Amino acid sequence: MRRLILIxxxxxxxxxxxxxxxxxxxxxxxxxRFFGDCVDDFGDVTDLSGITSECGIMTxxxxxxxxxxxxxxxxxxxxxxxGTTQLNAAIAAGTPPDIAVLHGRRIPIYASxxxxxxxxxxxxxxGIDASDFTEGAADYGxxxxxxxxxxxxxxxxxxHINLDLWAEAGLVDxxxxxxxxxxVEDFVSAAEKxxxxxxxxxxxxxxQAATVRSLTAYIYQLGGALADDAGNPTIDTPEALEALNFxxxxxxxxxVSRPYNEINGAIAVENFANGESAGLIDGxxxxxxxxxxxxxxxxxxxxxxxxxxxxxxxxxxxxAGSHNWLVPLGQNADPARVQAAVSFIKWLSDxxxxxxxxxxxxxxxxxxNSEEFQNLPHRAEYASMSQNVRSVPREVWGNxxxxxxxxxxxxxxxxxxxxxxxLADAQARLDDxxxxxx
Amino acid sequence: xxxxxxxxxxxxxxxxxxxxxxxxxxxxxxxxxVIFNFLPILQGFWISLHNWDVIGTNVRFVGLxxxxxxxxxxxxxxxxxxxxxxxxxxxxxxxxxxxxxLALMLNQRVRGIGIFxxxxxxxxxxxxxxxxxxxxxxxxxxxxxxxxxxxxxxxxEPIAWFLDEANAMPTIAITKVWWSVGFNMLIFLAGLxxxxxxxxxxxxxxxxxxxxxxxxxxxxxxxRPMLFVxxxxxxxxxxxxxxxxxxxxxxxxxxxxxxxMYLFERSFDYWQLGYGSAIAFVMFVFLxxxxxxxxxxxxxxxxx
Numbered sequence: 001m002r003r004l005i006l007i008x009x010x011x012x013x014x015x016x017x018x019x020x021x022x023x024x025x026x027x028x029x030x031x032x033r034f035f036g037d038c039v040d041d042f043g044d045v046t047d048l049s050g051i052t053s054e055c056g057i058m059t060x061x062x063x064x065x066x067x068x069x070x071x072x073x074x075x076x077x078x079x080x081x082x083g084t085t086q087l088n089a090a091i092a093a094g095t096p097p098d099i100a101v102l103h104g105r106r107i108p109i110y111a112s113x114x115x116x117x118x119x120x121x122x123x124x125x126x127g128i129d130a131s132d133f134t135e136g137a138a139d140y141g142x143x144x145x146x147x148x149x150x151x152x153x154x155x156x157x158x159x160h161i162n163l164d165l166w167a168e169a170g171l172v173d174x175x176x177x178x179x180x181x182x183x184v185e186d187f188v189s190a191a192e193k194x195x196x197x198x199x200x201x202x203x204x205x206x207x208q209a210a211t212v213r214s215l216t217a218y219i220y221q222l223g224g225a226l227a228d229d230a231g232n233p234t235i236d237t238p239e240a241l242e243a244l245n246f247x248x249x250x251x252x253x254x255x256v257s258r259p260y261n262e263i264n265g266a267i268a269v270e271n272f273a274n275g276e277s278a279g280l281i282d283g284x285x286x287x288x289x290x291x292x293x294x295x296x297x298x299x300x301x302x303x304x305x306x307x308x309x310x311x312x313x314x315x316x317x318x319x320a321g322s323h324n325w326l327v328p329l330g331q332n333a334d335p336a337r338v339q340a341a342v343s344f345i346k347w348l349s350d351x352x353x354x355x356x357x358x359x360x361x362x363x364x365x366x367x368x369n370s371e372e373f374q375n376l377p378h379r380a381e382y383a384s385m386s387q388n389v390r391s392v393p394r395e396v397w398g399n400x401x402x403x404x405x406x407x408x409x410x411x412x413x414x415x416x417x418x419x420x421x422x423l424a425d426a427q428a429r430l431d432d433x434x435x436x437x438x
Numbered sequence: 439x440x441x442x443x444x445x446x447x448x449x450x451x452x453x454x455x456x457x458x459x460x461x462x463x464x465x466x467x468x469x470x471x472v473i474f475n476f477l478p479i480l481q482g483f484w485i486s487l488h489n490w491d492v493i494g495t496n497v498r499f500v501g502l503x504x505x506x507x508x509x510x511x512x513x514x515x516x517x518x519x520x521x522x523x524x525x526x527x528x529x530x531x532x533x534x535x536x537x538x539x540l541a542l543m544l545n546q547r548v549r550g551i552g553i554f555x556x557x558x559x560x561x562x563x564x565x566x567x568x569x570x571x572x573x574x575x576x577x578x579x580x581x582x583x584x585x586x587x588x589x590x591x592x593x594x595e596p597i598a599w600f601l602d603e604a605n606a607m608p609t610i611a612i613t614k615v616w617w618s619v620g621f622n623m624l625i626f627l628a629g630l631x632x633x634x635x636x637x638x639x640x641x642x643x644x645x646x647x648x649x650x651x652x653x654x655x656x657x658x659x660x661x662r663p664m665l666f667v668x669x670x671x672x673x674x675x676x677x678x679x680x681x682x683x684x685x686x687x688x689x690x691x692x693x694x695x696x697x698x699m700y701l702f703e704r705s706f707d708y709w710q711l712g713y714g715s716a717i718a719f720v721m722f723v724f725l726x727x728x729x730x731x732x733x734x735x736x737x738x739x740x741x742x
Contacts, residue, residue, distance in 0.1 A: 085706065092494040109709060113495040261601035261690070262580045270582070400708050411691035416603060429514075436489075436710055 027340050028073045032087055032097035033058065037078040052288050052357045061354065065347055072340045074099075082106075087328065091115050096328040098341045104140030104149060104322040104391060105398040111143040112396050117327040119147045122335075122342045128349065136389035137363035140322035143394050149324030150345045152352060154361035156284050156320035156385050157213045159203060159310060163303035165278035169197040177381075178305055184246070184312045188253065194278045195255035203310070204277040205257045206268040210247070211409035212402060213319040214281070217309055218243035220317025220390045226401070227393035232434055233401060236427035244412060244419045251413060257281075260413045275300030281309065284385075287359030291377055306378040308385050320389035322363065325349075361386050397433050404429045479722070486715035492706055504716035515717065517692070518700040521607065525682075525696060526675035528611035533671055536615055537622025538660075544623070545630045555627070559620035566617075570684025573613040574600070600686050603693035610685055610694060617681070618674075622667050629663030630656070665736040669729050676725055697721060 036055035045051075046063045062074050079086040083102060090096045102110075110116045119141075123130060130138065133151060141149035166178045171190055173179055181187035191202040205214065216226065224239025234240075250256045257263070263271070265282075272280035273293055280286075287306055293299045309318040325345040327338055352362060353372045356379070362368050368386055373379055392398040408426035411417040417425065449457065486505070489498040508515050544555050561569070576584045577599035586596035599609040637655050646654070657664075679698035682688060688695035697717065705714025 088492050088706070092492070110493075113491060113493060115493055115495065258580065261598035262596070264574075264579055264601070266574075267578060267580060267582050403703070403707065407689070407692050410689060414601075414603065414690055416691050416693075433708060436708075436713070 026071055026073060027337070028075055029099060029337075029341055029344060030075050030077055030097040031062070031344075032077045032079050032083065032090065032100040034079050034081040034083045034101065048354055052292075054355075054358050057354055057357065061348060061351060065344060069344075072344065074344055091328060096330070098327065098329060098337060099344065100326055100328050101152070101323055102149065102326060103399075104151060104324045105402065107141065107149045107324060107326065108143045108394050108398055109396040110326075110328065111146075111148040114331050115328055116148040117329045117331065117333045117338055119150065119327060119338075119342060122338055123147055123150065123346075126339060126342050126346050128342070128346050132364045132366050134363060134365055134368070134386045136320070136387055136391070137322065139391040139394060140363075141324050141326075149326040150342075150349055151363040152323045152325055152349065153355055154284070154320045154322050154363060154386055154389055156318055156361055156389055157209060157217065157281060157309050158284055158287075158318075158382055158385060159307040160272060160280040160282060160286060160290065161305040161307055162272065162275060162278050162301055163305050165194065165198045165200060165275065167303075169193040169278070178307065180307055181310060181312065187256075187310060187312050191253065191255040198278060200276060200278050201255060201257045202277075203256050203279040203281050204263065204268045204271060205281045206260075206263045207265045208402075208406050209265075209268075209281045209283075210251070210257065210260055211413060212406040214247050215240070215243050215405065215409050216390075216392075217317050217319050218246055218313065221311060221313035221315050223313075223315055225393075227395060231393065231395050233393070233395070233397055233427070233430040235401075235405060235430060236423045240423055241419060244409065244423060247409070248412065248419060260410075273299040273301050284359045284361055284382075287378060288357065289359075304378075306381045308382050308388060311388070316384070316388035317390050318385060318388045320361065320385070320391070322391070323360075361389070396437055397430060400433045401430060404433075482715045483719050485712055486719050488712040489710075490712035490715070492709045492711045500712070504713045505720070507713070508716055508720065514692070514695075514700060515697075518695050518697045521694055522676055522678065522696045522698075524607055525611060525614075525678055525694075526672060528608055529614045529678075530668075530671050530675055532611060532615040533619055533622050534664075534667060536619045537667065538626050540619065540623040541626030541630055542656075545627055555623075558623055561617050562620035564617065566680040567684060569613065569617045570681060573616075574685060577609050577613075601690050603690055606686055606690060606694045610682055613685065614678070614681060622671070625663045625667055626660060629660045633659035661736065665732065669732050672728060672732070673725055676721065 035058045036053075038053070038055040038059055042051070042056050042059040042063070044063070045056075045060050046067055048057065048060050048064075051057055051060055059076075062076055066073055077086070077097060083100065084106065087096070087100050087102070096115075107116065120130070128150065130147065133141075137151045137154055140151045140154075141147045161178050163172055163176070163178060166172050169190075171179045171193060179190070181190045194200065194202040219226065219237075219239050222239045222242055224237055224243070226234060228234050251260060258271075258277075268277070268280055269282065269286065271277045272282075273290060290301065290304055294301055294304055311317070325348065327333065327341045327345075329338060329341075349364065352364065353367050353370055356362050356367070356373055356376055361382075362373060363386070367373055368383070392401055405426050408417070408422040408429075411425075412419045412422035487499060487501055489496060489500055491497070540558055544551060544558065578584070578586070579596070579598050579601055581587055581590050581596055583596070583599070585599070589596060598605060600606050633655065637659075638651055641651055641655060677698055678696050679702065682694055682696055683699060686694045688699050698721075701714045701717040701721070704710045704717065
């Protein structure tokens, strides 16, 4: 009896030690992300069928990873958009998460302060092929030639089109596709035809779509740049002035969009869904919502088409933002932890086609060319977007650029400032920012 | 203390013990106040003397340079201060006058008055996001907004409420009054109920009219609630941020950007925590001075 108790005791000890060792082997990574909290709806779900929301897809992807990888468990911390307040607080407190998601234009300022872990080598080690990223998309993760973020998607400005209204204006070809303008003259002529036939604008724009997003796209299309060779911001340039004057001309025409002060983002979207505009310049993130409304049949919009942001000058150029996964563990992070973190990021990237259901563009050529991606609604219609996107220059002032230029262009659009003064003021504010950082 | 000693005032042993007990009672609050209020204010001032990234990197002592830039070169600081004071000027009197008017109206002994008091106070319990979303709809541009739809129905042109620099701040002030007036109403109502009815009765016997009663009894009787409301209103107006953030984001073209929004932008969007702290400290000194002046002004009036 004593022997039996002794043997059982040893067994219990061995088993408990073994369990402890196993538990020690399992690594837990913390992921700080926005996209919302929907654990109540998707907390236990591991089947992605039919899920099209950002929050749902991200929650289920994490659940699947945790089920398939008992050795590397992922714990999610949900942050408020755009995620910077919680991330900054965590970094300042010396307790950064292992992984975070951020907009690509925010990466340079973090990287320049040594807050991010360089990823180029570890990406290669875990099998992320950097050459698979489209030329436009790769930029979003880079700072001074080094990857600090893995670009996950492209959220670009595109042209949402109501085919029925275009057909009324005789602007739909035999294949049922819109006859897209390729020059300023074409664009103005198409806008006039649509307005004459339907009384509605061809490309409704509100907020940033009518200011900084349009302006930067046209600057790129005109062959201009947003930074000089030294990396300093350049917005007070001949190309920027030409682009801004063009933005103002489009406003003045009265057939492209309703006046800027008569429309906001929410109403522009409602107008388009209700068939009150023939087109809407807005983001890729609207696609899934419009498709859902059409399927539910409660909107006037029936025949919906998605086109690239209009290219009206010599060069391609479209605004896009990009969600990037990064490792904010600093320069001297534990290599094993970084490798585990990047393995999770790679897995997300490999499964990013699911993320495309929301409407976002993809960053990897292999995903873009996949059958699954091509079979998603509308993707073939704006396929060139992933190649045409241009990121904000990869400089510490990238994020400040966005807010400052929007405000100054808005002042010009509302005739508070002349275009020349607006651009000069934007340049002065950006120069001040750079001076402050030095 | 010196005056007490001079007068030969001495605490007895029991009184000293009681005073000690009093000190012990307030000590926990005092300790927490020092840790969570007083020390952060000092630290904020210390940070304002530096270049200091929001994540705690790039820290460099610059002395008073941030203050020098603020006062001599920063046009946006001055325009934000201007917007803030404009907002305070628009919303402050509206909140006080409307609050007082509602309190006078609701200071009646009639059946069901509690329901009306609750109704008028209710907007105050709504979150800023809810108020922002509702009023973004109410004052939406074009004909989709509720107010513009009403204007159109009587043949008037729609107004660009939030997207016109001349209209945006008054529209925000109207929203603020609707949202917050219930609180002032409550304070004035409490003040009105403290005024003895015998004063009114005596004045009526002497032939006082309604305006005379209001001017010579009600208003002086509301001196303390009035002081409380004015000081609080001024502080709240200078600190305005979330409501404007939700309604206009500081636009159009920065024409409604208040000081706290500018402070937030510099500190958290531009990572210039040192500069943002300098703005915060200037705000603190400004508000502190104004509050002291107001208190002095009212206490002087009370003495008279």
